[in-house]
Amino acid sequence: MTDGPRYRLILFGPPGVGKGTQARLLQQRLGICSIATGDLLRDEVARKTDLGLQAARFMEAGSLVPDEVVIGMVKGRIRAQGGCGAGFILDGFPRTVAQAEALRAADIGIDLVVYLRVSEEAIIRRLTGRKICPSCGRVxxxxxxxxxxxxxxxxxxxxxxTREDDQEATVRARLRVYEEKTAPLVRYYREQGLLATVDGMQEPEHVLQDILTVLRQTRTES
Ligand SMILES: [Zn+2]
Known part of the structure; x- marks a missing residue:
């Protein structure tokens, strides 16, 4: 491994698996920055940066923000002062093989891709058990x-x-869409030997320990 960020990770996993929680725990534990591309995009648009203004034009026209713009933002974030010296974790990007290729072309190297796997039944139990208060929003x-x-x-x-989003049929449909969309990307990273699968249905602290273990293995092998 060369100089530069020490940990460069991508986190995958279906909705409801707790990616946000793991990203936060990894950030605390390793001192790396967590880059959720959705948040990054909103932030750049709100701050009216050059890339934010470019993105806003596409969003206002109702079209997708091009990959180059998102990657430009990710790159900027990684290089920002006091930002990601120790490394980064990407959440929400890439979503397609084309985006993964674009990341590589932009010289954003990746050391490990963690796929948080869940059994469909378990995640349905977790999500469909959620009840919210329509009056005060408590969950x-x-x-x-x-x-x-x-x-x-x-x-x-x-x-x-029960929110519409948490109804069983909705959850099943969302999982299926996620799996179909992600399968090529999972294959892509597996073929490169970068993919590690972790059981995402354990307690968050156990999931974290499993991720740290594969991370250590990756670092001794390279
Ligand atoms: Zn209430």
């Missing part, structure tokens, strides 16, 4: 954080509801 879960009386908000007593 409950029938298994992990149940309301005291099982049906009403502990804070304001409103009857809890």
């Amino acid at each position: 409950f879960h029938v298994e992990y954080a149940p309301p005291a009386d099982g049906a009403h908000c502990d804070s304001c007593s409103a009857a809890l509801i």
